[in-house]
Amino acid sequence: MPDTDFIEQLRGRLVELGCPKAHVRRLVREVAEHREDLKQAAVLEGLSGADAESQANAQLGDPIALAEHLMVAVRRSSWLGRHFVVTFSLLPLLAFPVLWLLLMIIELSLGFALGFGWDYKKLHVAAINPVANHHINIALRSMDYAAITLVALLFCWLARRSAVSAKWMVTSCAICSFYALVTYGRVEPHSFTMGFITSTAGIPPIHQCIKATIPLLIAGVFYVFQRRAKHELRRNATA
Amino acid sequence: MKKTNPSFLNGVPELLVLRLLSGREMYGYQIVEAIRTQTREALSFGEGCIYPYLHYLEAEKQVSSRRRDVDGRSRNYYKLTARGRKRLDELTCEWNRVTTGVSLLMEGQHA
Numbered sequence: 211m212p213d214t215d216f217i218e219q220l221r222g223r224l225v226e227l228g229c230p231k232a233h234v235r236r237l238v239r240e241v242a243e244h245r246e247d248l249k250q251a252a253v254l255e256g257l258s259g260a261d262a263e264s265q266a267n268a269q270l271g272d273p274i275a276l277a278e279h280l281m282v283a284v285r286r287s288s289w290l291g292r293h294f295v296v297t298f299s300l301l302p303l304l305a306f307p308v309l310w311l312l313l314m315i316i317e318l319s320l321g322f323a324l325g326f327g328w329d330y331k332k333l334h335v336a337a338i339n340p341v342a343n344h345h346i347n348i349a350l351r352s353m354d355y356a357a358i359t360l361v362a363l364l365f366c367w368l369a370r371r372s373a374v375s376a377k378w379m380v381t382s383c384a385i386c387s388f389y390a391l392v393t394y395g396r397v398e399p400h401s402f403t404m405g406f407i408t409s410t411a412g413i414p415p416i417h418q419c420i421k422a423t424i425p426l427l428i429a430g431v432f433y434v435f436q437r438r439a440k441h442e443l444r445r446n447a448t449a
Numbered sequence: 450m451k452k453t454n455p456s457f458l459n460g461v462p463e464l465l466v467l468r469l470l471s472g473r474e475m476y477g478y479q480i481v482e483a484i485r486t487q488t489r490e491a492l493s494f495g496e497g498c499i500y501p502y503l504h505y506l507e508a509e510k511q512v513s514s515r516r517r518d519v520d521g522r523s524r525n526y527y528k529l530t531a532r533g534r535k536r537l538d539e540l541t542c543e544w545n546r547v548t549t550g551v552s553l554l555m556e557g558q559h560a
Contacts, residue, residue: 236504240525243478244478244497246522247478270496279495283498283501283505288505
């Protein structure tokens, strides 16, 4: 098998398996160098160029199997990859409320500082005014959307980084989506409420439903980008 | 030659790699060859599979890497860090404790 075929097959399979780009680049470069070393060693043993190449290929084995083996090693090399069930199904359940609350507090503090200069009186006056109250609620909803987006992005990024399969990314985003459906923040005259919708009666408000689609959309975008990268690679390999 | 090593050798690759890198900077191929020759082919790393392992050790800050040109070839050389040296000391103590214990038991069986 010519050099380029071996390396391209290795690269292609690594991308197909969802290996992060930085890992693919580095692994492929190092395996290519390793293969070159094996070839040189075989030449020094007295083999011809073609025989040395065949021996190097035999020592490295099937590039597809090697890519799969490398991928297992990449997954096992990180804590997230070794404990992917905990990270992408249990961790979002526990971490989402904490992260969401933390992000909301940061965003609210920023909004309060920039919009009202830390002055509670100004906030109370604005909350009584129906138009200002409406604007505050829109800003609050935007902050809520941003918090949900950031948490979903974090789990998608972790899934990509630890090279786990797409289903785990979708699982964590589905959990985020569920939480997005039941968490809320609202400003009313003289009161600010934030928490979980506990009532099971009726359908959640439309904005809750829109919010719940954000993590699923993010998972979809990540998945599409991954598919496009694979197709691009296949096109380059066949070109 | 066996391509895989028995499961009771979990943790041994880390010890071997750190031990080899404690002597000098090495690249992947050199490490694989050194393990093969210095253990008289009793142990071997699958070709190519050393790299994710080295990346893991680098992420754990036990080794560091740099590109180096030697004889017109550019390669990633790995070397032990202070944390890696500490880990090597721990693993060496653990290994000596285990091998001494196993040796005592084996000698007892033969006695």
